[in-house]
Amino acid sequence: MFTIGDFARVGRVSVRMLRHYDAIGLLRPAHVDPASGYRFYEAAQLARLNRVIALKDLGFTLQQVRDILDQRVGAEELRGMLRLRRAELEAAMAAASARLVQVEARLHSIEREGAMPTDDVVIKRVPAVRVAELTAVAASFGPEDVGPTISPLFEELYRRLEAAGVAITGHSIAYYEAAPEEGDGAVVCHAAFPVAVAPDPGYDFAVVDLPAIESAATIVHRGPMDGVMPTAQALSRWIDANGHRSTGYARELYLECPENKEEWVTELQEPVARA
Numbered sequence: 001m002f003t004i005g006d007f008a009r010v011g012r013v014s015v016r017m018l019r020h021y022d023a024i025g026l027l028r029p030a031h032v033d034p035a036s037g038y039r040f041y042e043a044a045q046l047a048r049l050n051r052v053i054a055l056k057d058l059g060f061t062l063q064q065v066r067d068i069l070d071q072r073v074g075a076e077e078l079r080g081m082l083r084l085r086r087a088e089l090e091a092a093m094a095a096a097s098a099r100l101v102q103v104e105a106r107l108h109s110i111e112r113e114g115a116m117p118t119d120d121v122v123i124k125r126v127p128a129v130r131v132a133e134l135t136a137v138a139a140s141f142g143p144e145d146v147g148p149t150i151s152p153l154f155e156e157l158y159r160r161l162e163a164a165g166v167a168i169t170g171h172s173i174a175y176y177e178a179a180p181e182e183g184d185g186a187v188v189c190h191a192a193f194p195v196a197v198a199p200d201p202g203y204d205f206a207v208v209d210l211p212a213i214e215s216a217a218t219i220v221h222r223g224p225m226d227g228v229m230p231t232a233q234a235l236s237r238w239i240d241a242n243g244h245r246s247t248g249y250a251r252e253l254y255l256e257c258p259e260n261k262e263e264w265v266t267e268l269q270e271p272v273a274r275a
Helices: 004-011 015-023 043-057 062-070 075-111 143-164 229-241
Strands: 039-041 122-126 129-138 173-178 187-194 206-210 213-222 244-246 251-256 265-274
Touching: 004 015, 004 039, 004 043, 015 039, 043 062, 043 075, 075 143, 129 143, 143 187, 213 229, 213 251, 229 244, 229 265
Parallel strands: none
Antiparallel strands: 122 213, 129 187, 129 206, 173 187, 173 251, 213 265, 244 265, 251 265
């Protein structure tokens, strides 16, 4: 038998917490001395304590914890519940992290308001190129929608090209077009690799000729594409301030894509005409 202090020490919880669990009927002592009122616990009760703490730390209320444990959920079923809850929390953390990146990008854009790139923007012709591509629709052109849509496309396209024995002949390209039939602001995302093969109905990807951009305002973005907004908006301000107007979505030419996304180098190529 353990005193409440010893049981708290072994279970890595506070005495106050054990008293609270006793008061709400979640974990009662194995024995209470009728004379002194001292609480005593058995080693076997550590199993219930571990379950209580695990469920509570995963976000269940104490009432939910008691309901789960009182239903005598088996160890395997409990592990399954914990895995599911862990997956939910991991998804929530990933979503929160993505939102934080977007908040930081917006703050960066605000900080750079009024700052105009000078030598960074180049007007040039972007030549036509034959590409293999896969497409999918994103709910908006925002990085929070485009990133999760287009990244899996590149991974899948690379796998399919490798399986088909088709060599990639240049840097990867992303380009976009409006998809109004899919909802206001929706865009079709094209993930593409340059190739030197003819279209073939036997391929499980499309082979198309991406036309030239006769006049493109280009700027280099360094870092992950989640943070592209300040660079893209700087390019837009330059276009407006220098007598041009945008005529479509910017292409993205991925010049360097090492494992560390902070080291990525991407050229934005926005088609423009004289205003």
